Structures are given as C-alpha cells and as structure tokens.
Amino acid sequence: MMKSLVIGIVVLMVCLMNVSEAQPVKGWGLGISVLDAQQAFEIGQTEGAAYNHSIVVPIILNQGFRLEPEIGFFNGTSTEEELQDKEEYTTTQYRIGIGVFPQSSMKSSVVYYGARVGYLVLNRKQEFSDPTGMITEELKGSGIFIAPAVGGEYYFSNSFCIGGEAQIVYASINTEVDVSYQTTSLPEFKDTLISTRGLVFVRFFF
Numbered sequence: 001m002m003k004s005l006v007i008g009i010v011v012l013m014v015c016l017m018n019v020s021e022a023q024p025v026k027g028w029g030l031g032i033s034v035l036d037a038q039q040a041f042e043i044g045q046t047e048g049a050a051y052n053h054s055i056v057v058p059i060i061l062n063q064g065f066r067l068e069p070e071i072g073f074f075n076g077t078s079t080e081e082e083l084q085d086k087e088e089y090t091t092t093q094y095r096i097g098i099g100v101f102p103q104s105s106m107k108s109s110v111v112y113y114g115a116r117v118g119y120l121v122l123n124r125k126q127e128f129s130d131p132t133g134m135i136t137e138e139l140k141g142s143g144i145f146i147a148p149a150v151g152g153e154y155y156f157s158n159s160f161c162i163g164g165e166a167q168i169v170y171a172s173i174n175t176e177v178d179v180s181y182q183t184t185s186l187p188e189f190k191d192t193l194i195s196t197r198g199l200v201f202v203r204f205f206f
Contacts, residue, residue: 022108023155024205025063031056031203054095058203066112068099087128094121099149108155110163116147120173141175147197159205167197
C-alpha cells in the first residue's frame with residue numbers, strides 16, 4: 001500500500017513538472033503568505049511585530065508585468081495574573097499596500113522583481129491593576145514601509161502556484177503613548193527598521 005502511494009506521488013509530480021506553459025497570461029487571483037520570517041523591533045520600549053501574514057490579490061496585466069495589492073491584519077490578547085495583580089495586553093496591527101513587479105516567464109515558472117510599498121498601523125494596549133485601581137497605557141503607531149523584493153513561483157496549473165519571495169524592508173513608524181493617569185502630553189517618537197524578510201506564498205487564479 002505504501003509503495004503504491006509513493007509511486008503514485010512520484011508519477012503525479014513528474015506529470016506536473018512536464019506541464020508546458022502552465023501559467024495564466026492575464027487575469028487576477030487571491031493568495032496568502034503561509035510562512036513569514038516575522039520581524040520584531042522595539043516601539044517605545046514595547047516589543048511589537050511590524051508585519052503579519054497577508055492576503056494578496058495578484059493582477060497579471062500581461063506576461064511581463066503584474067500588480068499585487070495586499071492587506072494584513074492581526075489582533076491578539078494575552079493575560080497575566082499573579083496573586084491580586086492582573087495585566088492584560090492587546091495588540092492590533094493593520095497593513096495595506098501594493099506590489100509593482102515586472103516579471104519573466106519560463107515554461108511553468110515565473111520570476112518577478114520590484115517593490116512593495118504601503119502603510120502600517122500598530123496599536124498596543126496594556127491594562128494592569130495597582131493599589132489605586134486599574135491603569136491603562138496605550139501605544140499608537142503608524143507609518144510607511146518600502147520593500148524591494150524578488151520572488152519566484154511554480155505553476156502546477158493555470159490556476160494554482162506556490163512561490164517564495166525575499167525582501168529588504170525599510171519601515172518608519174511614528175508612535176505616541178497615552179496613559180490614563182497622565183495629565184500632560186507625552187512626547188512622540190520615531191522608530192525605523194531595516195531588515196530582510198522571507199515569505200512563502202500560495203496563489204490561486206481565476
């Protein structure tokens with residue numbers, strides 16, 4: 001049984017690899033980054049993630065050029081309790097952007113190169129108790145990112161492909177802090193990030 005399964009998988013892979021020109025010439029689709037070498041950096045002494053998984057909309061205008069709008073969202077809450085003390089952290093992240101990519105086709109493979117640009121919003125809220133009651137601290141940040149990128153993908157059919165992408169990311173984030181017991185305004189500050197980023201994409205075309 002196992003031997004037959006292995007043989008069947010090998011035959012299927014050979015057939016798929018021998019598909020000629022298995023890629024859409026024009027059209028659009030949907031994709032998602034299924035793996036992300038996630039980058040984290042300090043934002044006002046609060047560690048936050050600049051990036052999260054994204055949904056992309058590849059738009060192939062012709063065999064030599066594509067656009068790829070993208071959107072990403074993350075919301076998470078963690079709670080820590082020790083004796084009478086309780087701390088709750090809520091992190092929310094949004095990202096919207098677009099990729100502009102010339103591309104080269106080779107049978108069932110495509111290599112693309114260009115850049116992604118977009119806008120980031122990062123919010124982190126901390127609530128904790130002390131003898132005077134509950135205290136709330138909220139960090140709000142927003143800014144831009146620019147990411148020169150190169151990627152490649154293999155088409156198993158005209159409607160399905162798997163690919164990888166490497167980026168060099170520059171992000172600039174302006175942040176401010178709001179504290180419930182603070183009556184005076186706190187200074188704004190700015191963080192920047194320059195780093196590499198690796199992605200694996202799955203894309204479906206219609």
